[in-house]
Amino acid sequence: MPEIELRNISKRFGKVTAAAGINLKIKSGEYVTVLGPSGCGKTTLVKILSGIWEPTEGDCFIDGKKVTGIPTYERDLGYIFQNIALFPHMTVWQNANYAPIVKDWDMEKAEKETTESLELVRALQRKGFKPFELSGGEKQKVGIARALCAGSKLLILDEPLSALDARVRLDLRYEIKRLVKRKGLTAIHVTHDQEEAMSTSDRIVLMRAGRIVEVDTPENLYNRPKNLFTANFIGEANFIEGSVANNVKSAGSEPLTCLSDESVIETRHRHRLVIKNPGGAFKVGDGVVIMVRPENLSISHREKDFSLEGRILDKIFMGSYMRYRVKLITDDTVLVEVPEADDKIFNIGDKVNVKFRPKKLLVYPQPSEGLKEVLRLE
Numbered sequence: 001m002p003e004i005e006l007r008n009i010s011k012r013f014g015k016v017t018a019a020a021g022i023n024l025k026i027k028s029g030e031y032v033t034v035l036g037p038s039g040c041g042k043t044t045l046v047k048i049l050s051g052i053w054e055p056t057e058g059d060c061f062i063d064g065k066k067v068t069g070i071p072t073y074e075r076d077l078g079y080i081f082q083n084i085a086l087f088p089h090m091t092v093w094q095n096a097n098y099a100p101i102v103k104d105w106d107m108e109k110a111e112k113e114t115t116e117s118l119e120l121v122r123a124l125q126r127k128g129f130k131p132f133e134l135s136g137g138e139k140q141k142v143g144i145a146r147a148l149c150a151g152s153k154l155l156i157l158d159e160p161l162s163a164l165d166a167r168v169r170l171d172l173r174y175e176i177k178r179l180v181k182r183k184g185l186t187a188i189h190v191t192h193d194q195e196e197a198m199s200t201s202d203r204i205v206l207m208r209a210g211r212i213v214e215v216d217t218p219e220n221l222y223n224r225p226k227n228l229f230t231a232n233f234i235g236e237a238n239f240i241e242g243s244v245a246n247n248v249k250s251a252g253s254e255p256l257t258c259l260s261d262e263s264v265i266e267t268r269h270r271h272r273l274v275i276k277n278p279g280g281a282f283k284v285g286d287g288v289v290i291m292v293r294p295e296n297l298s299i300s301h302r303e304k305d306f307s308l309e310g311r312i313l314d315k316i317f318m319g320s321y322m323r324y325r326v327k328l329i330t331d332d333t334v335l336v337e338v339p340e341a342d343d344k345i346f347n348i349g350d351k352v353n354v355k356f357r358p359k360k361l362l363v364y365p366q367p368s369e370g371l372k373e374v375l376r377l378e
């Protein structure tokens, strides 16, 4: 089974750097998604791995073997292109059946694999159609089927579900993953849809502007993102800027090197927030950014501990929960998610208290280039 390594990969197109110093290892049998905003270099990365493009610098290894200079067809991988290109003169069946025929499998195995792949994407009933008779989404499904039955242990899927409607997208993402796991394939799935990445991946590779920002499991990227861009790109995040005011535990004259069990952050306009178990090395006076997910905030009409005053700007019904946008007294605007069962109808314009769960606040050093710059998508 293939184990992948990208070593110091860069790709430049004139002045554009599409990939810069990419280092990545993927274990065999892993389902990894490459996630990031449009233009960040996701397609570039998989085109280099598959040999469609050669890197400007660096090398790729598949199964420990350096593949630099080796053409795509000798790298033995299934590739689903972002802009799907079916063979126009062939039917759906012939497109899907292409690799088994080229690889000269026995007829029974070829037919079984092709049928199974076309069934998975629900395109078997279209098997006699030519690509010009298919919709964009149907072509995409045939492209998926063709790659699935290429018989390769490495599968590269570049936005495989982008042309499909929401319901089919949802079903297919799980079915593709199930099939990949059942066959013991290694998969690299490119998407800009963070929910798709969260729900299918063993690990997510988050990219921005040609670089890898962070690689980790969906749980870690959501609950313990190492940096602010990740926190913002994966899930919803609220940010509050402030500085370390004191440390409740060691309120002596000793300078702090580390936030202890319970610390106080002074926000804008000199309000205060208590944080428990934040970790990290900070001194009193250091500028920080607090990150908190909307489900770790709640609102109430009464004043509570660990809360800040605010005014409701907006409320949106989201089905199982209500989402409020609240302008805090600190001038920060936050999203608050209230489970439907707990929602006691708050109205736009209401003055409320926003309660913070002190153990769910994460603290980051104030970035020198400013918060806005760090969160910027390009």
Ligand SMILES: Nc1ncnc2c1ncn2[C@@H]1O[C@H](COP(=O)(O)OP(=O)(O)OP(=O)(O)O)[C@@H](O)[C@H]1O
Residues within 6 Å of the ligand: 013, 016, 017, 018, 036, 037, 038, 039, 040, 041, 042, 043, 044, 045, 082, 192
């Ligand atoms: N052939 C090319 N010539 C010049 N620039 C290119 C070429 N291909 C890609 N680029 C540039 O490289 C950068 C990365 O492109 P890439 O296609 O890898 O992005 P992406 O993350 O896949 O985006 P999307 O989500 O929109 O598909 C972009 O700025 C793009 O304009």
Ligand SMILES: [Mg+2]
Residues within 6 Å of the ligand: 042, 043, 044, 082
């Ligand atoms: Mg792309």
